[in-house]
Amino acid sequence: MSNNEIPYKIYLEESEMPKAWYNVRADMKNKPAPLLNPGTLQPMTVEELSVVFCEELAKQELDNDTAFIDIPDEIKGFYKMYRPSPLVRAYCLEEKLGTPAHIYYKFEGNNTSGSHKLNSAIAQAYYAKKQGLKGVTTETGAGQWGTALSMACSYLGLDCKVFMVKCSYEQKPFRREVMRTYGASVTPSPSETTNVGRKLLAEHPGTTGSLGCAISEAVEVAVGTEGYRYVLGSVLNQVLLHQSVIGLETKAALDKYGVKADIIIGCAGGGSNLGGLIAPFMGEKLRGEADYRIIAVEPKSCPSFTRGTYAYDFCDTGMVCPLAKMYTLGSDFIPAPNHAGGLRYHGMSSTLSQLYADGYMEATSVEQTEVFKAAEYFARVEGILPAPESSHAIKVAIDEALKCKETGEAKNIVFGLTGTGYFDMYAYEAFNDGKMSDYIPTDEEIAKSLEKLPKV
């Protein structure tokens, strides 16, 4: 079939939607390093993890061998409300760039939460419900994860307690109200409701909070409240597993038209959308069946892959979570306050970290003004107002398409458009007013925060 017959949007029939998630760890020769108990430094067991997470999710977290895990019917039913998400052939963008490359993007912003995070939120809420729990706790930074989780919990009738980083709580009242509309309780973090929060407020009065602190508060409440567990929206193996639905749909849509991807690009915060998008492609690569260039894109202000160290580190500031081996900037690392583009977590998925260490993928970092230029260009050409996070991938996809223009190669470029940017208008405002700046941490700053790595 000639490429010209490819529709602007490729949708899958319901019958073509994935029936199982794909676990890329099953095909990795070097498995991701295990989570360690911070007290004993021994690998965490399902029993230990089950104190914090739902049991089924603890099992998924540690399962390095099962390649396909069936998606329960209830979750498939929920997915049908907003999936399959379209794989868009970016004809307008290609024409505007004058590139011979063929550009495709998988758009995950077509649901109320506005991002891919709902794919894992519904799965995590489902297993909590099945275990007979009353509710879940979590943290949210910019608010996408909290929104997704509150939607999933209200659908299943679970209570949802969200700790929202205080500066976002104040600056993003609309996200907060979406969560409350779905029945979640939203507490600004640090708060007086937990030991970790009270301690932090005493030490740093007036602090506007951080993701790491909100995680510690949410874990404290989950562990201390009967019938509650903690859930996390990125970084973990289980989250990458659920997000594989993105990659499986993408691959099915491309296969339908006989298109073989050459380059696959995704933004990388904790690694969940990227890990999900690339999963089936990476599987083929690991099994030696096909080759792909896979590129992770991160902000220059929070460059875990490109300037971090591959080591065991704390996942949160309160140091209550297990230790994870990952590319990290140190658990104290907080990107500069003028960093508006999301993707601000100090570490990276341990699965992606191992794949990167083994040379199966590349990583690059971009400055936020360049990211917003790409976002504006994309919004004007393709119509969708992209999330700042997603725009990191747009920027590199455009760069790769322009390289094809020089070489005359008609490469197939696929990127993940993880969400929409309607709740990021302060960031767009700064860009539109010419007030956006780039801050790139110095080597000294990164070295300083890495000094606090645990000795493992």
Ligand SMILES: *Cc1c(COP(=O)(O)O)cnc(C)c1O
């Ligand atoms: C959370 C988020 C990301 C980054 O998280 P990952 O776990 O790295 O995927 C990217 N884009 C959007 C729209 C998000 O909400």
